[in-house]
Amino acid sequence: MPSPRRRRILLWTWVGLFAFLIVAITFLRIGRHKFDAPDPVRGSVMRVHGQVSDFFGAKADGRVLLFDAGADPEGRGLDALLAALKATREDVSDIFFTHGHGDHVAAAPLCPRARLHGGAADAEMMSKRGPVVPSFARFMGLVLPVPAVNLTDAFHGSGDVPVGGGKSVIAVPFPGHTPGSMIYLYDGVLFAGDSMNFEKDKLTFAFAPFSVDTKLNKERIRALPSLFKLEDIKIVCTAHGGCTSESQTRKLLDDLIARAAS
Numbered sequence: 437m438p439s440p441r442r443r444r445i446l447l448w449t450w451v452g453l454f455a456f457l458i459v460a461i462t463f464l465r466i467g468r469h470k471f472d473a474p475d476p477v478r479g480s481v482m483r484v485h486g487q488v489s490d491f492f493g494a495k496a497d498g499r500v501l502l503f504d505a506g507a508d509p510e511g512r513g514l515d516a517l518l519a520a521l522k523a524t525r526e527d528v529s530d531i532f533f534t535h536g537h538g539d540h541v542a543a544a545p546l547c548p549r550a551r552l553h554g555g556a557a558d559a560e561m562m563s564k565r566g567p568v569v570p571s572f573a574r575f576m577g578l579v580l581p582v583p584a585v586n587l588t589d590a591f592h593g594s595g596d597v598p599v600g601g602g603k604s605v606i607a608v609p610f611p612g613h614t615p616g617s618m619i620y621l622y623d624g625v626l627f628a629g630d631s632m633n634f635e636k637d638k639l640t641f642a643f644a645p646f647s648v649d650t651k652l653n654k655e656r657i658r659a660l661p662s663l664f665k666l667e668d669i670k671i672v673c674t675a676h677g678g679c680t681s682e683s684q685t686r687k688l689l690d691d692l693i694a695r696a697a698s
């Protein structure tokens with residue numbers, strides 16, 4: 437039988453943990469509606485920085501593209517991004533998902549005409565016919581519930597999606613963070629989602645607790661020079677750490693690839 441003092445300590449530890457959980461959940465639930473004013477990245481690409489995650493929009497010969505769709509099912513950040521692109525929800529022609537976690541897909545159902553592109557291996561998770569993986573990420577799904585998203589155009593391998601004006605989105609499977617993670621290159625911007633992070637002026641690997649296979653993620657990063665012409669990547673944009681600056685990108689990428697190989 438623990439002493440009354442130990443019992444008191446145990447009780448207060450649980451109370452403290454419970455209070456922390458409530459504060460964290462409240463922060464996330466309110467935070468997912470919060471965003472900063474959209475800012476330009478490169479060419480027509482704009483970024484909206486949300487308190488939970490970032491996503492991106494671009495124009496291509498009259499079409500409106502999104503790269504991920506944020507964490508807010510009510511689409512406050514989406515509307516701000518589209519206003520900055522002088523477009524509406526109806527104008528969105530394509531959404532390219534970097535992966536199927538809820539904090540990157542929430543506003544997609546608000547764009548009624550969009551074709552929804554993403555890795556086939558994440559399709560079940562996004563449509564809610566399959567579980568959220570890894571299991572640690574399931575907690576986020578409970579805290580921030582999002583609607584089901586059904587891919588119209590699932591990638592089973594690499595893809596080159598023409599978007600008008602002679603331009604295309606290059607899509608490359610990048611399993612590791614999730615089984616169906618993809619990265620996309622458009623107009624010199626590499627949209628990495630959670631497959632890379634940008635922290636303290638350094639590109640880093642996928643965040644382990646929320647990733648299914650960090651070894652595979654590293655392997656894909658090591659293979660980057662065979663997947664893209666590195667000189668075509670002018671900027672890397674991540675979903676939680678912002679974008680690299682054009683002058684630093686190549687150095688940061690080389691450094692990341694070297695660490696993946698070591």
Ligand SMILES: [Zn+2]
Nearest residue numbers: 535537630646
């Ligand atoms: Zn994720």
